[in-house]
Amino acid sequence: MRNHDWTIDQNWQAYTPEQHQVWKTLYERQTKLLPGRACDEFVAGMRELPIAADRIPNFEELSEVLMRHTGWQVVAVPGLVPDEVFFEHLANRRFPSGQFIRGAHQLDYLQEPDVFHDVFGHVPLLMHPVIADYIQAYGAGGMRAKELGVLDLLARVYWYTVEFGLVEQRDGLRLYGAGIVSSYTESIFALDDSSPNRVRFDLERVMRTRYRIDDFQETYFVIRNLEELLSLAHTDFAPLYDRVQGQSELEPGMILPQDSVLSRGTSHYHHPTLRKNNGRLV
Ligand SMILES: C[C@H](O)[C@H](O)[C@H]1CNc2nc(N)[nH]c(=O)c2N1
Numbered sequence: 001m002r003n004h005d006w007t008i009d010q011n012w013q014a015y016t017p018e019q020h021q022v023w024k025t026l027y028e029r030q031t032k033l034l035p036g037r038a039c040d041e042f043v044a045g046m047r048e049l050p051i052a053a054d055r056i057p058n059f060e061e062l063s064e065v066l067m068r069h070t071g072w073q074v075v076a077v078p079g080l081v082p083d084e085v086f087f088e089h090l091a092n093r094r095f096p097s098g099q100f101i102r103g104a105h106q107l108d109y110l111q112e113p114d115v116f117h118d119v120f121g122h123v124p125l126l127m128h129p130v131i132a133d134y135i136q137a138y139g140a141g142g143m144r145a146k147e148l149g150v151l152d153l154l155a156r157v158y159w160y161t162v163e164f165g166l167v168e169q170r171d172g173l174r175l176y177g178a179g180i181v182s183s184y185t186e187s188i189f190a191l192d193d194s195s196p197n198r199v200r201f202d203l204e205r206v207m208r209t210r211y212r213i214d215d216f217q218e219t220y221f222v223i224r225n226l227e228e229l230l231s232l233a234h235t236d237f238a239p240l241y242d243r244v245q246g247q248s249e250l251e252p253g254m255i256l257p258q259d260s261v262l263s264r265g266t267s268h269y270h271h272p273t274l275r276k277n278n279g280r281l282v
């Protein structure tokens with residue numbers, strides 16, 4: 001039964017051997033891919049958490065470690081929850097994770113966030129103090145944006161950072177967005193030399209940019225380091241919302257003359273093998 005805040009019991013004992021096996025398949029495939037692709041903070045967080053190949057992680061065990069490091073918890077939800085419920089959890093340092101796991105026939109794409117996307121993709125970075133604070137601030141900002149009727153503008157900031165962000169590190173571009181690090185095909189696509197556009201992150205530009213939930217991103221926005229996100233958390237978005245609402249929306253693959261372009265994609269339609277898998281997770 002669901003509680004008033006949409007949480008449910010993870011009911012860990014009820015996962016079947018087949019479900020643990022799906023986790024294992026996804027975990028092993030992704031873990032091989034991430035060295036040299038995922039950012040250092042993701043790798044460090046993963047190392048310190050009770051997340052392993054053999055079984056779906058237990059949220060109480062995750063919460064215990066997270067709580068010690070950054071004061072976060074993981075709570076189970078049945079799937080997507082209403083915006084205001086989602087924000088209320090984040091603002092209180094509770095990360096709502098899908099309880100269910102995708103079936104063996106849908107390893108590469110599903111509509112709703114499951115335990116693999118949420119735990120493998122999001123939880124490692126919640127071990128980092130900067131991301132811990134950023135996502136909490138997003139929860140609080142979400143409540144404000146909802147009241148102002150500008151949630152679509154704020155949601156784009158989350159999408160192009162927490163879900164699909166790239167960061168520059170010592171040895172090159174790295175992934176930090178959970179939608180990428182939890183997707184086999186998109187974690188290749190996003191760093192591929194020739195496929196997508198990569199543009200320096202600019203807050204108002206991102207707020208204007210629509211996104212697609214059912215295919216690889218045509219454009220990724222690149223930050224210099226994770227600390228850059230904290231300055232967003234501390235910026236008052238209200239005046240920006242006013243300004244951006246007066247401007248036109250931008251299509252996902254568009255490049256503007258004023259953009260700082262790191263690389264210009266040849267468009268993913270040139271990528272038949274990756275595209276075939278349609279490998280994005282929401
Ligand atoms: C805008 C907002 O971030 C988004 O729509 C919310 C809604 N509810 C959700 N619910 C869950 N479980 N996970 C999510 O990522 C979201 N995203």
Ligand SMILES: N[C@@H](Cc1ccccc1)C(=O)O
Nearest residue numbers: 137138141232233235236237
């Ligand atoms: N600082 C934003 C909220 C926010 C926090 C973190 C990420 C994105 C947005 C505001 O004033 O509403």
Ligand SMILES: [Fe+2]
Nearest residue numbers: 113163178282
């Ligand atoms: Fe997500």
